[in-house]
Amino acid sequence: MKNFKIDHRTKNGLEVLDLYGELDAHTASQLEDSLKRLINNQKCNIIVNFSELDYIASAGLGVFMAYIEDVRGIGGDIKLTNMNDKVYNVFDLLGFPTLYDILENESEAVEKFLNEN
Amino acid sequence: MDKATTYQKRVNASTQNLSAIRNFVSEHAKEQGFSAQKVADIQLAVDEAYTNIIKHAYNNDSDQIVIINLEFDDEKMVVTLTDHGIGFDVEKYKKPSLQKQIERKRRGGMGVYLMRKLMDEVTYHAKNRKNVLRMCKNKN
Numbered sequence: 001m002k003n004f005k006i007d008h009r010t011k012n013g014l015e016v017l018d019l020y021g022e023l024d025a026h027t028a029s030q031l032e033d034s035l036k037r038l039i040n041n042q043k044c045n046i047i048v049n050f051s052e053l054d055y056i057a058s059a060g061l062g063v064f065m066a067y068i069e070d071v072r073g074i075g076g077d078i079k080l081t082n083m084n085d086k087v088y089n090v091f092d093l094l095g096f097p098t099l100y101d102i103l104e105n106e107s108e109a110v111e112k113f114l115n116e117n
Numbered sequence: 118m119d120k121a122t123t124y125q126k127r128v129n130a131s132t133q134n135l136s137a138i139r140n141f142v143s144e145h146a147k148e149q150g151f152s153a154q155k156v157a158d159i160q161l162a163v164d165e166a167y168t169n170i171i172k173h174a175y176n177n178d179s180d181q182i183v184i185i186n187l188e189f190d191d192e193k194m195v196v197t198l199t200d201h202g203i204g205f206d207v208e209k210y211k212k213p214s215l216q217k218q219i220e221r222k223r224r225g226g227m228g229v230y231l232m233r234k235l236m237d238e239v240t241y242h243a244k245n246r247k248n249v250l251r252m253c254k255n256k257n
Contacts, residue, residue, distance in 0.1 A: 003136050022139075025168040026132035055139075057164045058231055062224025065215070069222055086157050093234055094227055095215045 003027070006034050012110050014045045020052040023060035031063045035078075039067065044076025045117070047109045051082035056090050064100065077101065077116070079109040122149070124187045130171045130200070131179035138167055138185065142196065149189045151256055158235040159194065159254050165228035166198050166250055174202025174248060192257070193237075198250045204243035 004027035005020040015038050023031060038046055048064075064078060071078050079101040083091070091102060103109050124145055128134045139160045146156045167183060175181040184199040213226040233239050238253040 022136060024132070024135045024164060025171070026135050055160075057135075057161060057168065058225070058227040059168060061227065065219050066222050066224045068219055089157075090161065090231070093231060099215060099219065 004030060006030055008034060008038075011047070011106065012114070014047055014110060014113055015043045016047045016049060016106065018049045018052065022055040023053060024055070024057040025059035028059040028063050031060065032066075035063065035067050035071075039070055039074070042074065044071045044074045045113050046071065046076065046078045047106055047113075048078060048080050049082050049106060050080060050084070050087055053083070053087055056087050058090075058094070061091065061094060061096065064096075068100070077113070079103060079112060081106050081109050120190065122189045126185045128183055128185065129179050130167075130175045130177075130181040130183050130202075132168065132171060133179075135164055135167065139164055141185070142187065145187050145189070146194060146254075149194065149256070151194065151254070155254060155256070159196065162232045162235040162252055162254075163196055163198070165231050166196075166252065169205065169228050170198060170200045170202065170248075170250075173205050174200045176203075193253055193255045196252045196254075200248050201246050202248065204246075204248050206241070206243075 003021045004023060007018040009016050017034055068078055081103045082105055083102065088102070091097065096102065101109070101112060103112070126141055128138065142163045143156050143160045146159050151159070170183050171177060181202060186197045188195045210229045212230050218226060232252060236252040237255050240251045242249045
């Protein structure tokens with residue numbers, strides 16, 4: 001799919017997913033596959049970097065809703081970083097900031113993970 | 118009657134078309150002088166509405182058709198989405214609890230809430246297997 005892409009890398013022993021483009025009901029399955037792969041490999045300290053994500057619809061947020069319990073259940077978390085205002089606004093409208101760590105940048109997420117573990 | 122400008126698009130009910138529909142809607146809203154924030158709101162509301170039709174009205178049958186109509190006058194934009202699938206009563210809808218959805222590992226159920234939050238007016242009419250969702254956004 002041309003308008004969405006995910007890269008996976010590691011940083012300080014944490015898994016980082018970089019999202020690019022537009023995340024909607026068509027592209028959400030790619031994010032789902034990436035998250036499932038990490039969880040199946042017991043890699044549960046996950047940072048999702050939104051700096052290159054231009055757009056998100058509720059289908060994209062749904063993926064984070066569906067997997068957060070699994071990840072927390074095995075002692076990890078999914079922390080979300082670097083959102084632009086437009087994308088943050090959608091998370092905010094749906095009440096995510098009280099239930100998820102949404103942070104300014106990756107370093108804050110790394111620090112939070114280090115303090116928690 | 119004041120002058121109105123209208124645009125129409127007939128598309129198959131497939132998520133493949135989401136990006137093209139967002140572009141169609143935002144292009145015209147921009148052209149008509151809506152602010153960037155309002156264009157973003159309209160774009161997302163239409164995305165959610167169209168996604169709901171694909172999933173709930175048509176059960177992912179991409180042979181089915183959705184008609185999207187945009188109508189602009191000096192004060193507002195009216196978007197209508199028409200389908201001939203299974204009706205969905207927007208009026209009965211309640212705001213989902215994110216906490217509960219997460220506990221049940223459920224996704225979805227957020228689309229109608231967003232549409233209502235993002236648009237100034239949302240109405241729905243279902244008659245003889247023709248469903249018309251009408252969403253209105255004021256320019257100022």
